[in-house]
Amino acid sequence: xxxxxxxxxxxxxxxxxxxxxxxxxxxxxxxxxxxxxxxxxxxxxxxxxxxxxxxxxxxxxxxxxxxxxxxxxxxxxxxxxxxxxxxxxxxxxxxxxxxxxxxxxxxxxxxxxxxxxxxxxxxxxxxxxxxxxxxxxxxxxxxxxxxxxxxxxxxxxxxxxxxxxxxxxxxxxxxxxxxxxxxxxxxxxxxxxxxxxxxxxxxxxxxxxxxxxxxxxxxxxxxxxxxxxxxxxxxxxxxxxxxxxxxxxxxxxxxxxxxxxxxxxxxxxxxxxxxxxxxxxxxxxxxxxxxxxxxxxxxxxxxxxxxxxxxxxxxxxxx
Numbered sequence: 001x002x003x004x005x006x007x008x009x010x011x012x013x014x015x016x017x018x019x020x021x022x023x024x025x026x027x028x029x030x031x032x033x034x035x036x037x038x039x040x041x042x043x044x045x046x047x048x049x050x051x052x053x054x055x056x057x058x059x060x061x062x063x064x065x066x067x068x069x070x071x072x073x074x075x076x077x078x079x080x081x082x083x084x085x086x087x088x089x090x091x092x093x094x095x096x097x098x099x100x101x102x103x104x105x106x107x108x109x110x111x112x113x114x115x116x117x118x119x120x121x122x123x124x125x126x127x128x129x130x131x132x133x134x135x136x137x138x139x140x141x142x143x144x145x146x147x148x149x150x151x152x153x154x155x156x157x158x159x160x161x162x163x164x165x166x167x168x169x170x171x172x173x174x175x176x177x178x179x180x181x182x183x184x185x186x187x188x189x190x191x192x193x194x195x196x197x198x199x200x201x202x203x204x205x206x207x208x209x210x211x212x213x214x215x216x217x218x219x220x221x222x223x224x225x226x227x228x229x230x231x232x233x234x235x236x237x238x239x240x241x242x243x244x245x246x247x248x249x250x251x252x253x254x255x256x257x258x259x260x261x262x263x264x265x266x267x268x269x270x271x272x273x274x275x276x277x278x279x280x281x282x283x284x285x286x287x288x289x290x291x292x293x294x295x296x297x298x299x300x301x302x303x304x305x306x307x308x309x310x311x312x313x314x315x316x317x318x319x
Contacts, residue, residue, distance in 0.1 A: 001081075001105060001113065003121065006098035007129040013095035016132055017066030017087045020097075021045055032127035034188035034304045045069060058082075078109030097132050099125050119145050153301050156181040156293045162265050167236050167243040168256030172271045176251075177281055180267040181292045183300050185260065190303055193242035194234050196264055197257045199299035201232040201244065208291050250277035266296050 009016055019030045024041035031039045037054035049060040057074035061082065068086035073079045081103015088096040101121065105113050123145045141149070159182045161169065190196060204212075236243040245254035256267040268288070272278045 001079075001101070001103060003101040003118065004098065005122070005125040005129060006096055007133055008090065009095050009097050009133050010093065011095065011132075012093055013087050013089035014066060016095055016097055019132065020067075020069060020085060020087055021065055023069065023085075024049070024051060030128060030131050032124060032131055034186050035127060036124050038187045050074075073103065078107045078112075079103045079105050097129060099128070116148050120148060150301070153297065154184045156183045156266075156296045158182075158289070159265065161267050161269075162258050162260075164260065165241055165256045165258045165265065165267050167238065167241050168254050168267050168269055171243060171245065171254040171256075172252060172269055174271050175269045176272045176278070177270040177285060178268070179289065179292075180265055181289070181296055182263050182265040183296050185262055185264050185300075186304075188304075189264075189300075191259055193240060193257045193259045194237060196259055196299060196303070197232075197234055197242040197244060199303055200257060200266060200295045201255075203299065203302065204291075204295045205298050208294055211287070211291065250274060250280055264296070264300065266292055268292070 022028045023031060023045050024039045025044065028039065031053075033039075039051070039053045041049040041051035041060070043049045045060065046063050047060055050058070052058050052074070056077055058071040058077070059074065060069060061072045062068070062070040062084075066087070068084060070082050070084040072082045081101070083099060083101040085097070085099050088098065090096060109117070119142065123141050126140065159180050161178055161180045162182075165180075231246045232244050234242045234244055240259055242257045243254060244257075245252070251270055251272045253268065253270045256265075258265045258267065270281055272281055
């Protein structure tokens with residue numbers, strides 16, 4: 001198999017070559033994270049460096065600084081071959097950035113490549129080229145790529161209330177219900193908990209919006225206060241945690257969004273005031289986990305897919 005992606009870049013070859021040499025480093029601005037798993041190497045880019053992105057593993061077998069790097073696939077990938085990124089000058093102010101994947105698929109990869117891996121590879125490489133030419137471009141993924149990515153995207157898992165979630169731990173005098181759901185976080189994702197809180201609670205999936213609308217219709221019939229938009233306002237925050245919540249006649253609740261380098265956790269605590277509140281809590285807790293999981297996963301996916309502002313945003317010196 002042979003797969004080629006290339007783009008004419010309106011920048012000198014030396015400039016794009018410097019970006020190429022940053023691949024796998026802490027200042028890598030070319031690899032399209034956080035939309036895709038980061039490229040991680042065990043040492044600075046050079047012959048002998050090993051690593052990969054996600055399940056794709058390889059070794060650097062050739063490197064011409066500022067011009068090209070070749071990665072040879074590890075045996076576990078199921079491809080006997082390589083992919084190579086190179087920069088070709090086109091005069092003083094233009095160049096071609098090219099990726100060539102060449103090799104022979106074996107084992108189950110012969111089936112997985114045409115069904116899924118090829119489409120994911122194509123989308124990732126086009127995003128990488130966008131980073132070089134138009135860093136703020138929106139990903140142009142096909143419906144098939146979006147479906148594959150959605151199926152493979154990390155899912156939240158239930159965890160104990162985090163020790164670092166100090167705001168929610170001290171938010172209520174007594175607690176009748178507690179839970180916490182966590183999703184994996186990665187390089188390039190927002191670190192501001194208020195940004196995460198907005199993404200989680202202000203842009204939920206459609207079916208969650210429908211449930212909230214139904215809730216608004218029904219609760220008034222049994223004497224429970226209807227919520228309003230202010231219910232999901234941030235009421236307190238630190239550098240790593242945002243706290244939301246509201247008080248009502250039947251119960252008080254607080255929700256916390258804790259952002260750590262490797263994970264984002266949504267925690268909920270509830271204090272009931274009376275029989276109505278206890279009955280309402282028994283009903284709501286049946287669907288609460290599914291709602292939180294769906295909102296957290298959607299927010300993580302949406303934030304990962306936002307375009308980056310600039311390939312120069314890290315402060316890397318190119319001149």
